[in-house]
Amino acid sequence: MDAEEGLRRLRALGFGEADAAELWAHFDEAERRGKRSHGHARLPWLERLDGFDPAAEPVLVEDEAGFQRWHGNGAVGYLTLARAVGHQLADPPGHARLVVCDRAFPTGMLGHHTRRLALGGLVALLTATSPRRLGHPQGGPKLASTSPLSVAVPSSGGDPVVADVSMAAVTWGDVVAGLASEEQLVPFGGDQAHKAFALAVALQLLVDALVREPGHGAVLLVARPEADPVPALRRLAGGVRLPGDA
Amino acid sequence: MDAEEGLRRLRALGFGEADAAELWAHFDEAERRGKRSHGHARLPWLERLDGFDPAAEPVLVEDEAGFQRWHGNGAVGYLTLARAVGHQLADPPGHARLVVCDRAFPTGMLGHHTRRLALGGLVALLTATSPRRLGHPQGGPKLASTSPLSVAVPSSGGDPVVADVSMAAVTWGDVVAGLASEEQLVPFGGDQAHKAFALAVALQLLVDALVREPGHGAVLLVARPEADPVPALRRLAGGVRLPGDA
Numbered sequence: 001m002d003a004e005e006g007l008r009r010l011r012a013l014g015f016g017e018a019d020a021a022e023l024w025a026h027f028d029e030a031e032r033r034g035k036r037s038h039g040h041a042r043l044p045w046l047e048r049l050d051g052f053d054p055a056a057e058p059v060l061v062e063d064e065a066g067f068q069r070w071h072g073n074g075a076v077g078y079l080t081l082a083r084a085v086g087h088q089l090a091d092p093p094g095h096a097r098l099v100v101c102d103r104a105f106p107t108g109m110l111g112h113h114t115r116r117l118a119l120g121g122l123v124a125l126l127t128a129t130s131p132r133r134l135g136h137p138q139g140g141p142k143l144a145s146t147s148p149l150s151v152a153v154p155s156s157g158g159d160p161v162v163a164d165v166s167m168a169a170v171t172w173g174d175v176v177a178g179l180a181s182e183e184q185l186v187p188f189g190g191d192q193a194h195k196a197f198a199l200a201v202a203l204q205l206l207v208d209a210l211v212r213e214p215g216h217g218a219v220l221l222v223a224r225p226e227a228d229p230v231p232a233l234r235r236l237a238g239g240v241r242l243p244g245d246a
Numbered sequence: 247m248d249a250e251e252g253l254r255r256l257r258a259l260g261f262g263e264a265d266a267a268e269l270w271a272h273f274d275e276a277e278r279r280g281k282r283s284h285g286h287a288r289l290p291w292l293e294r295l296d297g298f299d300p301a302a303e304p305v306l307v308e309d310e311a312g313f314q315r316w317h318g319n320g321a322v323g324y325l326t327l328a329r330a331v332g333h334q335l336a337d338p339p340g341h342a343r344l345v346v347c348d349r350a351f352p353t354g355m356l357g358h359h360t361r362r363l364a365l366g367g368l369v370a371l372l373t374a375t376s377p378r379r380l381g382h383p384q385g386g387p388k389l390a391s392t393s394p395l396s397v398a399v400p401s402s403g404g405d406p407v408v409a410d411v412s413m414a415a416v417t418w419g420d421v422v423a424g425l426a427s428e429e430q431l432v433p434f435g436g437d438q439a440h441k442a443f444a445l446a447v448a449l450q451l452l453v454d455a456l457v458r459e460p461g462h463g464a465v466l467l468v469a470r471p472e473a474d475p476v477p478a479l480r481r482l483a484g485g486v487r488l489p490g491d492a
Contacts, residue, residue, distance in 0.1 A: 062341075064311070064340065064341060065312050066310075066311050066339070067312060067341035094310065094313070095308075095344065096312060096313050096344035097312065098341065098344070098467065123452060123455050135486075136483075136486045136487070140483065141484065141486070143479065143482060143483055143486065143488075151445070151448035151451075151452055153451040153452060153454075153455050154455070161447060161451055163445055163447065164444075166441075188435055188438040188441055189434055189438065189442075191436070192415060192434045195411045195412075195434055196435075198409035198410075198411050198489035198490075199395065199397070199411050201479070201489055202398070202407060202408075203397060205397075205399040205407055205475050206371065206399060208399075208475035209369050209399050209471040209473050209474070209476075210469060210471065210472055212473070223344060223455075225455040225456065226455065226456055226458045227454060227458070229451050229454035230451060233447070236387055236389060237386065237387065237389055238386065238387065240381075240382045240389065241382070242389075242447060243444035243447055243448055244444075
């Protein structure tokens with residue numbers, strides 16, 4: 001799929017020009033980074049998704065020193081996070097700000113959002129919930145979403161480090177596409193999968209404890225850096241690929 | 247080792263009564279939870295450790311809405327975090343607060359600190375740095391500390407969920423004790439160890455970007471919960487063990 005087709009189909013869904021461009025940029029970045037379950041395939045998925053309003057505007061419902069709460073207000077989660085991120089870049093915190101997004105789903109490839117913040121000079125940590133798909137490694141009911149965690153740190157070299165890790169061994173998108181079985185959708189880590197399970201459960205609860213409205217949401221921490229550790233780490237790493245590098 | 251011996255040896259190192267009790271409670275909880283590398287063995291380790299002052303008092307050097315910075319001021323990291331945690335419990339944030347601890351080492355079993363916060367009704371997320379011991383799964387220089395991440399969420403039932411996960415497959419303590427080889431000290435996850443590596447590097451950089459003084463530190467997020475998701479998750483889980491359960 002090329003940009004022309006992608007943008008045309010997004011506009012046909014009712015999205016305005018700027019929102020269509022943001023959504024296309026998100027899907028296309030995911031596709032290029034090899035995170036295909038968040039890539040172009042999300043467009044036909046969105047064409048079948050019910051329950052969002054392409055004209056809805058996410059709302060900043062609480063705004064205090066060090067804290068904001070946003071509400072999706074019927075928008076797709078991609079755009080709720082895009083608005084929240086744009087706001088941080090336009091009005092960065094003095095030191096740090098916790099940003100809770102109620103009713104934000106789907107939020108896509110979290111590294112897309114944290115990378116924007118890091119490129120704008122802010123440290124970011126982001127997690128988000130989705131349907132429960134992970135059980136305990138030893139079996140039992142599905143207790144946690146895949147609970148991705150993304151952490152991005154800016155660099156004076158313009159090359160931030162951006163980790164974006166799902167706690168699942170395979171993606172739900174791969175299951176839907178028939179590339180993996182539902183039995184493979186377990187916490188990653190093999191004989192140490194209890195670690196990814198623990199993180200998945202706790203990150204799910206972190207979001208669930210901070211949202212006001214039941215439903216999927218996101219929790220974002222943004223902070224102004226005091227130091228610039230990435231260039232020195234890149235020197236130490238030599239040619240070793242760091243998280244988020246192409 | 248029993249409490250009487252532990253407390254006696256801690257006092258002999260110069261710690262006051264309350265600090266000796268806090269340190270013993272930390273080591274003993276780690277021992278009981280099976281995290282022995284943070285347990286009783288830390289007492290002889292502390293007896294050989296240079297560069298800390300048992301009488302030093304950690305200092306709150308910045309305090310604004312939503313943000314605090316502490317400095318260890320020569321104290322052991324256990325006590326720097328204990329002071330910072332005590333302060334959050336005595337004076338909780340209106341919504342959320344990022345707490346950066348400069349010069350905090352060693353910080354021990356992070357779940358000890360986040361559990362205290364969750365038992366006091368606060369959501370907590372904590373990570374900390376230590377010497378670089380993890381390289382890329384495919385080899386190369388040591389780039390990241392074991393970068394533990396702990397997340398704790400309170401419960402109206404009095405039984406918080408407390409995840410406390412190191413990104414390493416074995417502990418440094420196990421290597422020191424001869425229970426594991428240094429070659430086994432790699433990111434956990436087997437053929438998906440790139441995920442734990444990504445988190446380890448990014449969490450290390452998160453701390454390194456937020457401290458003002460070079461050296462090991464800790465980053466703690468505390469927030470007031472808006473909801474109480476743990477009891478419902480425990481019902482859903484049935485008998486499945488959740489993170490931090492005995």
